[in-house]
Amino acid sequence: QVQLVESGGGLVQAGGSLRLSCAASGRTASRYAMGWFRQAPGKEREFVAAISWTGTSTQHADSMKGRFTISRDNAKNTVYLEMKSLEPDDTAVYYCAGRYVLLGSVLPRPHEYDSWGQGTQVTVSS
Numbered sequence: 001q002v003q004l005v006e007s008g009g010g011l012v013q014a015g016g017s018l019r020l021s022c023a024a025s026g027r028t029a030s031r032y033a034m035g036w037f038r039q040a041p042g043k044e045r046e047f048v049a050a051i052s053w054t055g056t057s058t059q060h061a062d063s064m065k066g067r068f069t070i071s072r073d074n075a076k077n078t079v080y081l082e083m084k085s086l087e088p089d090d091t092a093v094y095y096c097a098g099r100y101v102l103l104g105s106v107l108p109r110p111h112e113y114d115s116w117g118q119g120t121q122v123t124v125s126s
């Protein structure tokens with residue numbers, strides 16, 4: 001398994017932007033399919049975006065298309081989530097997740113991952 005550490009969360013006003021980062025450690029970190037999920041208080045964990053290990057395939061939750069963008073830099077073993085036009089409903093703990101894959105898979109479901117970060121809080125004020 002790979003170790004994942006998120007950063008970049010914080011407090012932002014509605015309409016603002018944030019960029020989350022997820023740093024992965026491990027020799028094969030670049031060979032991991034990665035995803036972002038979020039969980040708000042009292043709600044289930046929700047898919048945000050996922051990216052293949054090559055970075056050539058991505059998937060975003062319908063409600064976040066056009067506002068959130070996932071990307072990765074395998075030279076830095078880091079995955080990013082660019083978030084713009086943030087809304088109060090985007091307030092949640094954001095988690096990155098990873099799984100070693102042999103193919104260029106995009107994994108949109110939490111149970112498909114075996115490595116998780118500790119999460120980073122994003123709070124959007126109205």
